[in-house]
Amino acid sequence: MTLRPVLVNIKAVDDSAVGRFWGEALGWAVSSREHGETAVKPAGFDWLDPVTVCVDVVAVPEPKTTTKNRVHLDLATTSAAHQAELVARLEALGATPAHVGQGDVPWTVLADPEGNEFCVLEPREIYRDTGPIARVVVDCANPRAMARFWGEAMDWPLHEVTDEHAVWRSAKGVGPYLEFLRTPGAKTVPDRVHLDLLRYPHDDQEAEVARLRALGATDLDLGQGDVPWRCLADPEGHEFCVLARS
Template identity: 80%
Template sequence: MALRPVQVNFKALDCEAVGHFWADALGWGVSSEGPGVINVEPGGGFVWPDPAALCVDVVAVPEPKTATKNRVHLDLATTSAAHQTQLVARLKALGATPADVGQGDDVPWTVLADPEGNEFCVLEPRETYRDTGPIAAVVVDCVDPRAMARFWGEATDWDVREVADDHAVLRSARGVGPYLEFLRKPEPKTVPDRVHLDLMPYPGDDRTAEVARLRGLGATDLDLGQGDVPWTCLADPEGHEFCVLGRSS
């Protein structure tokens, strides 16, 4: 048994504005599964869930962003220096603003924030991300990348590609779509994540059994006031929230 990462979930005061920003930023389409939810996913015959893309769900919440810097963010891929420059200009025109997360002036990537202050990076062209699609990676700040690689490598069906003291990298075993990267940051998590991953069982697998397996790996139950919902909220060993959705048909 293993779970598959299927989407990145953003909390937002204005899910319409944030959802449309990310749809325009990624060149994807917009739909809605219900009030207060904006679904952003590729067009061109893409059928969710598929590891070729982690879709974006933007969910309305009443609380504003409080963290100085999110501990989970997206890195966007580019194909050339010109593409990077053009993408940064286009994102600013869509409402993105420059963000200072202590990166300094000499890094080759550009740090921006979406209309509600969620930081993301527009990377310089890198061979590693040439086939990921517009999202190069989902990046998670953590204290212990090795421990995160162990947990997420066993929790999901993604392969652990690299592990070191300062970073760890996972990707779908099919070799498609974005990477999941853990970067060492000495500061521990102190507030709820504004951005998190959603996972899903494969057809035929049981969500209850998968949740029990995750608890055995070190996940803990999480009460966000979600009530009786068809998904389970958990936290990984460093407290990063994630949800296990009901399985697809």
């Protein structure tokens, strides 16, 4: 029994507008499966048999607070010229510079039209084959503890774990990396960006949820009501969902 990351879920007041921004940013198709939900994914993507991690933008009534998100995307570039061109294009689409205490760094920190922070990385060889999303980054207090939980929770191999970060990537060697990064400050508000996980066809959803609870996850009531997915939080309180296969 195991799970795999399949979606980065972003909350937005205007899911259509934020979805269009991310579609342009990533060069992916944008579609709406139902009111209040906009999917952003590469052409031909099958989320039941994923080869990357896509973006799902879901409408909520509350705007983002000034608190920095504890989950964000890092975008890959192939050259200094590509990085500069991408930053300029994203700003023309509505992105704004963001200041999260980064100081003098070679990457550029921006926020999407509703304030969700993300980074445009300088070119790095390790990310040349990831596609437009280089990595999904999650702030945490204890990367080694997160490595223990998430290493058991999902089927992605652990590439590296130190006191500063824990890093995974799909066993197929495709798509982005997932990094839990040691970051000062405790979680104070619900995550506006979170991971959605998918079980394999032969696995049982409730058995997977029970396994996660045994690893230290807790049930989460976000007012979701009677839905086919399960909302949980990891041992540091990061929200995530276990999706139904439908």
